[in-house]
Amino acid sequence: MNIEELREYCLSLAGTSESFPFDDVTLVFKVGGKMFALVSLDGDLAVNLKCDPDVALELREQYPAVVPGYHMNKKNWNTVYVDGSIPDSRIRQWIYNSYSLVRSSLPKKTKDLLND
Numbered sequence: 001m002n003i004e005e006l007r008e009y010c011l012s013l014a015g016t017s018e019s020f021p022f023d024d025v026t027l028v029f030k031v032g033g034k035m036f037a038l039v040s041l042d043g044d045l046a047v048n049l050k051c052d053p054d055v056a057l058e059l060r061e062q063y064p065a066v067v068p069g070y071h072m073n074k075k076n077w078n079t080v081y082v083d084g085s086i087p088d089s090r091i092r093q094w095i096y097n098s099y100s101l102v103r104s105s106l107p108k109k110t111k112d113l114l115n116d
Helices: 003-012 053-062 088-104 108-114
Strands: 016-019 026-031 034-040 046-050 066-068 077-081
Touching: 003 016, 003 026, 003 034, 003 088, 026 088, 034 088, 046 088, 053 066, 053 077, 077 088
Parallel strands: none
Antiparallel strands: 016 026, 026 034, 034 046, 046 077, 066 077
């Protein structure tokens, strides 16, 4: 998976927007105004994803390319290095899981707007 494939997948999820709110090397994907993926464009391709805390720990133990979220709450976020060691389908699933976690936490009114 390369940056363009990752970007296209994120944008394919309903209600997703992209921006550079911090700097010009961190691409942020949001649903309902809340972040679900942060992609480093500087150096090795990596993406920060929100994750259930128990699952986050399991993934870190299972995959060397998954580490505690860089500059994020280490309990709820993982950084995934997109280095070819993890199948693209698995990364897409983790992106979707992050998206779903964030979307499910949105206020009902915001969720209703996304369903239109």
